[in-house]
Amino acid sequence: MTYIKMPQYDIFIEKNGLLNLPKYIADVYTYHDIYIVTDETVYELYGKKIENILVTHKVFFVVVKPGEKSKSLDTYHQVVKELVQKGMRRNHLLIALGGGVVGDLTGFVASTIFRGVPFVQIPTTLLAQVDSSVGGKVGIDLEEGKNLVGSFYNPLFVLIDPEFLKTLSKREYANGLAEMIKAGLIGDKKLYHHLLSHDLVTEEEITMAIQVKRAVVLVDPYDKKERMFLNFGHTFGHAIEKKHHYESYKHGEAISYGMLFALQVGIKYHETKQELYDEVKELLLARGLVKEPLLKMEDYIREIQSDKKFLANGLNFIIVDRIGDAKIVPLKESDFL
Numbered sequence: 001m002t003y004i005k006m007p008q009y010d011i012f013i014e015k016n017g018l019l020n021l022p023k024y025i026a027d028v029y030t031y032h033d034i035y036i037v038t039d040e041t042v043y044e045l046y047g048k049k050i051e052n053i054l055v056t057h058k059v060f061f062v063v064v065k066p067g068e069k070s071k072s073l074d075t076y077h078q079v080v081k082e083l084v085q086k087g088m089r090r091n092h093l094l095i096a097l098g099g100g101v102v103g104d105l106t107g108f109v110a111s112t113i114f115r116g117v118p119f120v121q122i123p124t125t126l127l128a129q130v131d132s133s134v135g136g137k138v139g140i141d142l143e144e145g146k147n148l149v150g151s152f153y154n155p156l157f158v159l160i161d162p163e164f165l166k167t168l169s170k171r172e173y174a175n176g177l178a179e180m181i182k183a184g185l186i187g188d189k190k191l192y193h194h195l196l197s198h199d200l201v202t203e204e205e206i207t208m209a210i211q212v213k214r215a216v217v218l219v220d221p222y223d224k225k226e227r228m229f230l231n232f233g234h235t236f237g238h239a240i241e242k243k244h245h246y247e248s249y250k251h252g253e254a255i256s257y258g259m260l261f262a263l264q265v266g267i268k269y270h271e272t273k274q275e276l277y278d279e280v281k282e283l284l285l286a287r288g289l290v291k292e293p294l295l296k297m298e299d300y301i302r303e304i305q306s307d308k309k310f311l312a313n314g315l316n317f318i319i320v321d322r323i324g325d326a327k328i329v330p331l332k333e334s335d336f337l
């Protein structure tokens, strides 16, 4: 078992750690009733198992549809109503069991229902384990855009059990891998080299990726400045997702192209080496995150130009010159043309 200490909570990374859930809960929670929000897929796969593990508790499930559409005001409303109807009280524990969608939605519910209830994250996708369950950001989307309503709300603990990853589809697995490759590129050379050599991640690599995010979150808990480093590849990644209406590319695939574009920008204006671009491209191709023929940067510049902040003040862009070392550079519109 590996254990990472955040200022207000602990992250436990443990193979088969789910079996020890009652022990982890007993350290922070004394009541009998536990409420679990999950999605249909995760409920099918793990609902019974969790019920058996938490046999000494009374467990109430609220199950939402899988996918980003559940990070909505409608689903938020449905979940809080169902929790209240099932008898939840303000000292009862709420668990998010699922990927980033369930984690973000349930965390937001936890931060608002009864003005805040005790909350635990059990992330079940690779992306949620290395990224969304760490850092305290919770929230939902509006039709006008993603993550427009939310808050910062810390769990009592995060339990990461790599065994969950065995049932993930190849595409979902790769989706999380993209964020790990990003973490390696911006903050941990050793992690990057591990990821170059094999495609199935270990507990050690999950821990390394979390440590990269932890370091940034600790200096910038409320996302004012330094968390921006985590956006390497995301400026173009978001542009790609937006242009294709969040349908053709998964987030990890879009940021993979975004990382390649960011490396190209680095080559053009800074000291990023062509060999690094070539190596990352091979890695992303091998993991199925990008495909030949690659998307072209110029096709997405208009999406970035439509950002008013960019037009008025230039754009803070994240460059990786050397593996494990990122920097913020202000770029003008003309720098991309």
Ligand SMILES: NC(=O)c1ccc[n+]([C@@H]2O[C@H](COP(=O)([O-])OP(=O)(O)OC[C@H]3O[C@@H](n4cnc5c(N)ncnc54)[C@H](O)[C@@H]3O)[C@@H](O)[C@H]2O)c1
Pocket (backbone or CB within 6 Å): 039, 040, 041, 042, 045, 066, 067, 068, 071, 098, 099, 100, 101, 102, 104, 124, 125, 126, 127, 128, 131, 132, 133, 134, 135, 136, 137, 138, 146, 147, 164, 165, 166, 167, 168, 169, 172, 175
């Ligand atoms: N809060 C943050 O800091 C933060 C950071 C990054 C991303 N996010 C958010 O995370 C969300 C994406 O998360 P995601 O990629 O985990 O998507 P997701 O939650 O939609 O999960 C992806 C799919 O995998 C399924 N699934 C989950 N666990 C499984 C398992 N163990 N076995 C089989 N199938 C399983 C789900 O049912 C779903 O269909 C986005 O909404 C994004 O905005 C938040």
